[in-house]
Amino acid sequence: MTLDFSVVLKQWPLLLDGMLLTIFLTLFSAVIGTLLGIGCGLVRSKGPTWARWCVGAYVELIRNTPFIIQLFFIFFGLPGLGLKMTALTAAIVANVINLAAYVSEIARSGIEATPDGQIEAAQSLALDRWQIFTRVVLPPALKRVWPTLVGQMVIIMLGSAVCSQISAEELTYAANQIASNSFRNFETYIVVAGLYLLLAVALRRLLNWVGPRFIFGR
Amino acid sequence: MFDFTLWDIARNLLLAMRWTIALSLIAFIGGGLVGALLVVLRLTGNRFVRGLVMLYVQLFQGTPLLLQLFLVYFGFSMFGLETTPLVAASVCLTLYASAYLTEIWRGGIESIERGQWEASSSLALTFGEQMRYVILPQAVRVGIAPTVGFMVQVVKATALTSVIGFVEMTRAGQIITNATFQPFLIYGSVALMYFALCFPLSWYSRVLEQKLRR
Numbered sequence: 313m314t315l316d317f318s319v320v321l322k323q324w325p326l327l328l329d330g331m332l333l334t335i336f337l338t339l340f341s342a343v344i345g346t347l348l349g350i351g352c353g354l355v356r357s358k359g360p361t362w363a364r365w366c367v368g369a370y371v372e373l374i375r376n377t378p379f380i381i382q383l384f385f386i387f388f389g390l391p392g393l394g395l396k397m398t399a400l401t402a403a404i405v406a407n408v409i410n411l412a413a414y415v416s417e418i419a420r421s422g423i424e425a426t427p428d429g430q431i432e433a434a435q436s437l438a439l440d441r442w443q444i445f446t447r448v449v450l451p452p453a454l455k456r457v458w459p460t461l462v463g464q465m466v467i468i469m470l471g472s473a474v475c476s477q478i479s480a481e482e483l484t485y486a487a488n489q490i491a492s493n494s495f496r497n498f499e500t501y502i503v504v505a506g507l508y509l510l511l512a513v514a515l516r517r518l519l520n521w522v523g524p525r526f527i528f529g530r
Numbered sequence: 531m532f533d534f535t536l537w538d539i540a541r542n543l544l545l546a547m548r549w550t551i552a553l554s555l556i557a558f559i560g561g562g563l564v565g566a567l568l569v570v571l572r573l574t575g576n577r578f579v580r581g582l583v584m585l586y587v588q589l590f591q592g593t594p595l596l597l598q599l600f601l602v603y604f605g606f607s608m609f610g611l612e613t614t615p616l617v618a619a620s621v622c623l624t625l626y627a628s629a630y631l632t633e634i635w636r637g638g639i640e641s642i643e644r645g646q647w648e649a650s651s652s653l654a655l656t657f658g659e660q661m662r663y664v665i666l667p668q669a670v671r672v673g674i675a676p677t678v679g680f681m682v683q684v685v686k687a688t689a690l691t692s693v694i695g696f697v698e699m700t701r702a703g704q705i706i707t708n709a710t711f712q713p714f715l716i717y718g719s720v721a722l723m724y725f726a727l728c729f730p731l732s733w734y735s736r737v738l739e740q741k742l743r744r
Binding site: 392504509 | 589592593594595596597598600601604605608682686687689690692693700703704707712713714717718720721724725728729732
């Protein structure tokens with residue numbers, strides 16, 4: 313057994329392209345998925361009963377089915393209803409829908425931990441409901457759940473590897489291409505696993521820096 | 531031309547479901563055994579051993595499961611060993627589950643106050659006795675809900691083994707779709723079947739969690 317990494321590393325432009333798409337896919341889905349998830353979390357803790365029930369059904373359905381099936385359903389199944397998407401769009405849609413379901417539960421636990429006194433104090437200052445939510449409830453709620461939220465984003469980034477299966481050209485797709493044209497499967501996947509590890513560490517650092525600085529204050 | 535009736539689809543998916551369940555059990559039981567060993571090493575080992583266990587956990591939690599599957603599958607042949615998708619999937623998911631279970635259980639054990647360890651060691655209990663009579667009975671209460679919750683993750687993880695050619699529910703769904711061209715119906719049914727497996731576990735995990743909080 314000999315390991316030969318040079319053939320793999322020689323194809324770095326493919327790896328770079330794949331990595332950039334994985335980063336784009338993750339960040340784009342993370343932003344939209346988080347916003348949607350916070351909305352769902354709000355509905356689930358404060359909305360009318362029927363809306364709570366709908367969001368609850370969505371969250372449970374997503375959390376109790378594998379991501380790869382959600383992806384296949386969106387990419388292969390939905391065209392049957394006339395909803396055709398490119399692989400990349402389907403990947404983004406699947407990531408957003410998946411992340412939002414998890415964020416909804418995380419956000420809800422943060423929102424529900426807000427002491428009533430703070431909301432009453434804000435009401436007595438004549439803030440309207442939107443102001444109360446965005447300025448009084450949300451920032452400390454996000455601060456409370458930030459570590460869990462960051463963990464979830466990392467999970468989404470790692471999970472996006474599955475999007476290679478519908479030929480979205482992200483990092484794992486690049487890996488499969490390199491593996492098949494170099495016949496160095498093992499070496500390729502070692503290198504790419506290392507890249508994912510790097511991305512996971514970087515994403516964690518980035519979010520731990522962005523959170524306190526720009527999102528909920530110190 | 532062979533015609534697939536609705537019953538054929540349902541029957542084939544249900545037959546494949548057995549493999550999803552079997553693989554989940556293998557991964558969970560295997561992962562539990564390896565995980566238990568790793569927790570002991572993590573708690574009793576010297577700094578080097580503890581570092582290794584932590585690295586192991588980080589590696590599995592910081593890389594995609596899909597790549598772990600590829601690495602195990604191609605790793606076997608790299609070392610000149612014959613392998614089948616079932617063996618590769620079992621080995622990989624066992625390792626994967628062990629990494630997560632180690633973390634969950636370590637959290638449960640470390641949530642027990644230091645005083646409990648000190649008091650029991652002042653009674654001259656050995657490490658095994660401390661674990662058996664003092665720590666575990668309390669730690670199990672803390673760890674059971676996340677452990678059941680993690681079983682959901684294991685069941686969902688088995689879906690990825692379709693990629694290395696193991697015929698469980700997802701792969702069966704793909705094969706039937708290729709024959710019938712009804713992806714909406716089939717992937718929808720497969721999703722519902724996973725839901726039927728996972729939802730009771732999620733629900734039970736939540737019940738346990740609430741029981742603990744009271």
